[in-house]
Amino acid sequence: MRAKTLYVDGYNILENWKSLEEARKVSLEEAREKLVDLLQEYISYSGWKVVLVFDAYNLKGVENIEHRGKLTVVYTKERETADSYIERMVANYEGKDEIIVATSDALEQITILGKGATRMSAPELEARLTEAHKMYRLRRKRAHLPFEEKILDEDLAETLKATIEEKKE
Secondary structure, three states: OOEEEEEEEEHHHHHHHHHHHHHHHHHHHHHHHHHHHHHHHHHHOOEEEEEEEEOOOOOOOOOEEEEEEOOEEEEEEOOOHHHHHHHHHHHHHOOEEEEEOOOOOOHHHHHHOOOOOEOHHHHHHHHHHHHHHHHHHHHHHHHOOOOHHHOOOHHHEEEEEEHHHHHOO
């Protein structure tokens, strides 16, 4: 089974997720940080490699890559869009991993499909992260329950306890 690498077009996601609308109203930085947090949680659940890419097209400077836990955050170099960065990365993969690109940009979706990657729209990614978050919370909640309650229904747990006690005697 090939590893999965997810490239996320950061600003496209920020503009298309209703769940980040309030954070965007506060500031763009707030929305970016919330997206980073959500993706870090998703990595812990999915095991995927995730690269979050933000345009720095109108900013002077060189490409900046940050490693935030297992999440890689890329700010493109001057005059490079997130789309062109992602396309370049997809073209360089040589089939080692399964590549998925999260964007709702229709032209970008067509381009990356032509390069052998899979596309995921912004709403699809949001739904996946929402579901993963629910599973993550459920898993954490179960981690705090006694062992028998995590896996077994009440009657079976009691039967198992009684059997173990009998064998001890």
